[in-house]
Amino acid sequence: MDLVLPEIDRAVCNLCGNCLAICPEDSLYVESDQIVFKQPVTCTYCALCEEACPQDAIRCEFEITW
Amino acid sequence: MLSIDQVKNLHLFSTLRHATLQQIAEVSVVREYKKDAVILFEKDEADGVYFVLDGKVKVYRTAVSGREQVLMVLQAGQDFNLVPAFLENCHNPANVQAIDKVNLLVIPIQHFKRLVQNNSDLALALLENFSEKLIHLTQKITSISLFPVRGRLAKFLIEQADLSASRSYHVRWTQAEIASQIGSVRDVVGRTLREFEKQGLIHINRQHIRLVNRALLELEANLE
Numbered sequence: 001m002d003l004v005l006p007e008i009d010r011a012v013c014n015l016c017g018n019c020l021a022i023c024p025e026d027s028l029y030v031e032s033d034q035i036v037f038k039q040p041v042t043c044t045y046c047a048l049c050e051e052a053c054p055q056d057a058i059r060c061e062f063e064i065t066w
Numbered sequence: 067m068l069s070i071d072q073v074k075n076l077h078l079f080s081t082l083r084h085a086t087l088q089q090i091a092e093v094s095v096v097r098e099y100k101k102d103a104v105i106l107f108e109k110d111e112a113d114g115v116y117f118v119l120d121g122k123v124k125v126y127r128t129a130v131s132g133r134e135q136v137l138m139v140l141q142a143g144q145d146f147n148l149v150p151a152f153l154e155n156c157h158n159p160a161n162v163q164a165i166d167k168v169n170l171l172v173i174p175i176q177h178f179k180r181l182v183q184n185n186s187d188l189a190l191a192l193l194e195n196f197s198e199k200l201i202h203l204t205q206k207i208t209s210i211s212l213f214p215v216r217g218r219l220a221k222f223l224i225e226q227a228d229l230s231a232s233r234s235y236h237v238r239w240t241q242a243e244i245a246s247q248i249g250s251v252r253d254v255v256g257r258t259l260r261e262f263e264k265q266g267l268i269h270i271n272r273q274h275i276r277l278v279n280r281a282l283l284e285l286e287a288n289l290e
Contacts, residue, residue, distance in 0.1 A: 004273050045272040047241055051256045061238035062275045064226040 003040050006049055010034055012057040019049035019058060068094050068171065076117045076171065077143045078195050079188075086185040093177040099164040106162040112150035114172040118142050121168030125160050126246065134246045138202070139165065148195070151175045151182075210249040213288060218248040219258050220286035223268065227277045238273065 013035055020028045020035070027043040028035055037043060047060035068091045073079050079090060096119065099105055105116070108127060118140050125138045125146055137160060140146060150156045156175065173181070182189050209218055222244060230237065241259070242252045259275070262268045267283050269276045277283060 047256055050241060051253045056242065059240050060273075061240055062270070062273055063230065063236055063238050064223055064275045064277070065230045066227045066277050066280075 003043075004045065005037055005040055005043055006045065006047070007059040007061075008035055009057045009059075012055050013053075014055055014057075016054060018052040018054065022048045022052040024048065067091055068096065072119065073171070075143060076119075076145065078117070078145050078148075078191055081191055082185070082187050086181070086188055089181055089185070090173065090188075093181070094171050094173050097170050097172055099168050099170065101164055101166045103164045104161065105164060105168075105170070106147060106158045106160070108159065108161045109157050112147060112156045112158050112175060114174045115145065115148050115151055115178045116162070117145045117171040117173075119169040119171050122165040123162050123168055123170075124165055125162050127160050135249060136243075136246045137206070145195070148192070151178050215248070215250045215254055215258055216261075217287050218250065219244070219255060219262075220267070220283045221288075222248050223262075223275065223277055224280070224283055224287060 015030060015033065015035065017030070020030070023043075024046065025042040025044060027037055027039060028049065029038045030036075045060060050058040050060045070084065070087045070091060073087045073091050073094070074082070079087060082090075099121075105123060106112075120142050122139060122141045123146070124136050125140065126134050126136045128134050138146075146160075146162055147158060149159055182192060209221070213221075226237070226239070239247075241255045245252045245255045248255070259268065259270065262283075263270050265282075267277070267279045267286070269278050
């Protein structure tokens, strides 16, 4: 099964770097003027990148169940 | 023209006489909107009253800062933008956006006013509808003003988990969307979710928030 990662809207991202700075796993980096996942497997989907994004360019979706 | 049955399926019209339903069907039009399309902008001149035939819409207001407060999520059978039909300035009181593809029944304001003037069953149904909305908004204001974010978030999680158990499709929420539902902001929701997890109330595992302690969550939500 594919690893689910935060969705990054690259058309909206302004490369401010807040998500890179806050990521506790150091999973993100900039490549060719785009934020990408360096090692996707290290991303824990903690959603701190979504919280830190001033452009609302990152989406982490959760289903809520019992 | 819409069928009488289609009109009668709408909550506001469900108790009306056949003759009134017939008049409504004659002046109604159906409009289709794509997912995410903005249907109404707050403060624009109101052109009609709207009813959801299928799909879902959200009714929301936006602050100058860009912060969004969702007032209601409406689905098939429910209505919006009734209030401007009875006010002098006739402006939309809130924004409305399609959550998924929607079909709406629309009645131009002048036609709707005339229908209410001529049909006492519709006028009574409308009073009942406005009373229900008044109660809903009073409860929302009470929740925002009296309960802390922890309580509002706990209540939201319980409601959504209960709904999830009763439906066959998946609904996923971002922290920003949860925040707009409970009158908070994204980072506060994120912080509170992490507190809940540390305290053993929920378990978060990629795209999945699982509620593990109903009793404690209900205590937080003041529902016990």
